[in-house]
Amino acid sequence: MRDRLAALAPDTQETTITVGLGMRSYDIVIGERLLDEAGPRIAAAVPGGRCAVVSDANVAALYLDRLKASLGGLFLGEVVVAPGEPSKSFPVLAQACERLLELGVERGDTVIALGGGVVGDLAGFAASILRRGVRLVQMPTTLLAQVDSSVGGKTGIDTAQGKNLIGTFHQPSLVLADISVLATLAHREFRAGYAEVMKYGLLGDAPFFTWLEQTWPQIFSGEGGARASAIATSVRAKAAIVEADEREESGTRALLNLGHTFGHALEAFAGYSDRLLHGEAIAIGMRLAFAFSAELGLCPAGDALRVERHIAAVGLPGRIADIPGDPPTPEKMLKLMAQDKKVKGGRLALVLARGIGQAYVERDVPMEALSAFLARECKRR
Numbered sequence: 001m002r003d004r005l006a007a008l009a010p011d012t013q014e015t016t017i018t019v020g021l022g023m024r025s026y027d028i029v030i031g032e033r034l035l036d037e038a039g040p041r042i043a044a045a046v047p048g049g050r051c052a053v054v055s056d057a058n059v060a061a062l063y064l065d066r067l068k069a070s071l072g073g074l075f076l077g078e079v080v081v082a083p084g085e086p087s088k089s090f091p092v093l094a095q096a097c098e099r100l101l102e103l104g105v106e107r108g109d110t111v112i113a114l115g116g117g118v119v120g121d122l123a124g125f126a127a128s129i130l131r132r133g134v135r136l137v138q139m140p141t142t143l144l145a146q147v148d149s150s151v152g153g154k155t156g157i158d159t160a161q162g163k164n165l166i167g168t169f170h171q172p173s174l175v176l177a178d179i180s181v182l183a184t185l186a187h188r189e190f191r192a193g194y195a196e197v198m199k200y201g202l203l204g205d206a207p208f209f210t211w212l213e214q215t216w217p218q219i220f221s222g223e224g225g226a227r228a229s230a231i232a233t234s235v236r237a238k239a240a241i242v243e244a245d246e247r248e249e250s251g252t253r254a255l256l257n258l259g260h261t262f263g264h265a266l267e268a269f270a271g272y273s274d275r276l277l278h279g280e281a282i283a284i285g286m287r288l289a290f291a292f293s294a295e296l297g298l299c300p301a302g303d304a305l306r307v308e309r310h311i312a313a314v315g316l317p318g319r320i321a322d323i324p325g326d327p328p329t330p331e332k333m334l335k336l337m338a339q340d341k342k343v344k345g346g347r348l349a350l351v352l353a354r355g356i357g358q359a360y361v362e363r364d365v366p367m368e369a370l371s372a373f374l375a376r377e378c379k380r381r
């Protein structure tokens, strides 16, 4: 335990984590002021070619000029989309690809995704299909994108049928996570991203979760190196999972979906709006996954209670009733959960837990027990 906590000591230095995927290996650099050093770092990691930046209007207003200055002669131009989930759509993807072609992006050039998860998924998808694939650099500007969506190569857009049902695997060539930009992130967005940090403790690293229970106030305030340590630990966990199961085939990567089947259903119910942010939906989903695991006798009730208490302590929603407005019916929840990508041969798979740090994929969820559980949770105040 002592070694483990030493490894989590405040980490104010720059950290580089390599995702080892053979020819597709890349570095994730976590540090301060990377925005101003992006040009030389990208030129070193992705030699030759120039760079087109995809961003959203909010992030571009704050950071595009600094990135342009750093890129200097490498800069080809920018594509700026509207902020928010609706930009992950076929029409916006088509516009972005056409604009990138108009800018003259060629096969040896690089698309830089400067923004949160929406920009990363959209720009990544565009990079994967433009001229049958150009290089991609992720520059995530939200906590959620820094610890999750910028790492691992998933790209995608949403359709009426659900989130991320159309997309590709396209690994970036470099990820530059500049943690100083988190200073301009709204508290609610930061807190929602923290749900994905918690997830790494809950799915496979109990000492990390214990450390988060003790250290979260410093992570939120940005004091000392706790925030950088939390991000680095999360990214290391994700990198290890991606190395083990790049294309989510063996079941290892599916563990990252802890809380996501419940969460995606709640997001769909809330209309992918400000009513419920992605990370907030995942916080509710993780509490539900632990509560359901405890109810099935898989997980100690005390562990489920710790999850519930930590979610409440940081101010994240943990119950369906925490979503503003009327709750979904249990039937609606089940229908939406069944639309998620985790359905195989008509059977619903769920990430459940045998305890904190011990998530596993349950491929044969007892549906009657799940219906009864949801009936109670949808009513619970």
Ligand code: GLY
Pocket: 148, 149, 151, 152, 154, 253, 256, 257
């Ligand atoms: N965000 C889940 C994954 O990257 O697999």
